[in-house]
Amino acid sequence: MPELPEVEVTRLGLAPRLTGCHVSRTVARVPALRYPLPAGLPQRLQGKVLRGITRRGKYLLFDFGDGHLLVHLGMSGSLRLTGEDRIAEKHDHLDIAFDGEVLRLRDPRRFGAVLWLAGEPAEHPLLAHLGAEPLSRDFSASALAAALQGRRIAIKPAIMDSGIVVGVGNIYASESLFRAGIDPRAPAGQVSRARLARLVPAIKATLRSAIRAGGSSLRDYVSCDGGLGDFQSRHQVYGRANEACRHCGTTIRMLRQSNRATYYCPRCQR
DNA sequence: ATGTGACCCTGGATGC
DNA sequence: TGCATCCAGGGTCACA
DSSP, X not given: OOSHHHHHHXXXXXXXXXXXXXXXXXXXXXXXXXXXXXXXXXXXXXXXXXXXXXXXXXXXXXXXXXXXXXXXXXXXXXXXXXXXXXXXXXXXXEEEEETTEEEEEEOTTOOOEEEEEOSOGGGSHHHHTOOBOTTSTTOOHHHHHHHHTTOOSBHHHXXXXXXXXXXXXXXXXXXXXXXXXXXXXXXXXXXXXXXXXXXXXHHHHHHHHHHHHHHTTHHHHHHSSOOOOXXXXXXXXXXXXXXXXXXXXXXXXXXXXXXXXXXXXTTTOO
16 A cells, blocks of 8 residues: 555654553564564564654655664555554564554565665665655755756656655556556657646656645554545546546546556546 | 566456 | 465566
């Protein structure tokens, strides 16, 4: 489920509940997700105070003062708050108890990651080469134009390249290109400046509106087993192959780019 | 350097 | 009902 909006909704839900709380217990139930879990994590976290939660791309960073716990939710991960007595279910891989509330990581496909970062997070190999934050001022038409200069890759996989811009996953890449009226197959380096000047705000607007949609179910999300917001009901093209474009009625098409499904309206996106 | 495809893993949907 | 097949929101890696 998680693209950037889902990760941000998770952060917004957890931060006010957990910031300033002490770790009373940590339980790891699997040795590894994508990577081995940090050795001695329970001992390391014991008694530590959580200073805050930040996000870089789809990575969450839990600041414990002398280091950060990095969490990535992969394709199927979720973080929920639950009671101390709630029994862990299948795929509940990690619990961190904070003064009575338990932060629980569930990830059926185990594509997620949990790492301990002792140093400056931005210098960690997983984070050091990441591109612009899409919701920051740094992500502008001119910055995107510079990053795409001379690139022959199609624009859709280009905006999913985390070295260019982070957090634009498969759903929101298709949705943003629809919103901007750009053909997903267009060579990235040849998309005009005027079109990039539409695409950048389209990405920002798509992500922000998804965050707001997730935000509407925020309390449920954090307190029980998680509604995911209703953004999917607003999808213009994603998952709508052979259905009518909501704007012009043309049949939505699906194709594969870099082994990922791309959805687009051949009339609205040229 | 750049772009593409295989792959990590499990579960749900679909079809026979 | 059971079984096989395909597909999935991410990211890394090997290779052309």
